[in-house]
Amino acid sequence: MKTLWIAFCACLFSIQVLIGGLGGMEIMSMLSGGDRTTAALVSTILQGVACGTFLYITTFEILPHELEKTGTRLVKLACLFIGVSIVVAFMLLFPDAD
Numbered sequence: 001m002k003t004l005w006i007a008f009c010a011c012l013f014s015i016q017v018l019i020g021g022l023g024g025m026e027i028m029s030m031l032s033g034g035d036r037t038t039a040a041l042v043s044t045i046l047q048g049v050a051c052g053t054f055l056y057i058t059t060f061e062i063l064p065h066e067l068e069k070t071g072t073r074l075v076k077l078a079c080l081f082i083g084v085s086i087v088v089a090f091m092l093l094f095p096d097a098d
Contacts, residue, residue, distance in 0.1 A: 024046055032039035063080075067073055 017091055028042050031042045
């Protein structure tokens with residue numbers, strides 16, 4: 001790929017992340033109306049949708065494609081389990097972190 005095209009795609013992705021984040025904040029403020037309980041509920045729902053999308057794409061799109069290749073399957077699985085273990089360890093070490 002051309003370097004200019006890669007830079008353009010990276011900038012476009014960065015802008016989309018910013019727009020998505022600002023859109024999520026606007027949706028939270030519109031739906032909550034300033035109430036903290038409602039804001040927490042809306043935040044929980046939006047985070048659930050985001051996590052569900054992430055898990056779906058990872059489980060059904062990325063992992064099968066990567067694990068069907070032979071040769072380094074065990075290394076990839078080991079890295080996957082190490083990564084999940086690190087996330088679980090941080091969740092156990094910092095249970096009240098947001």
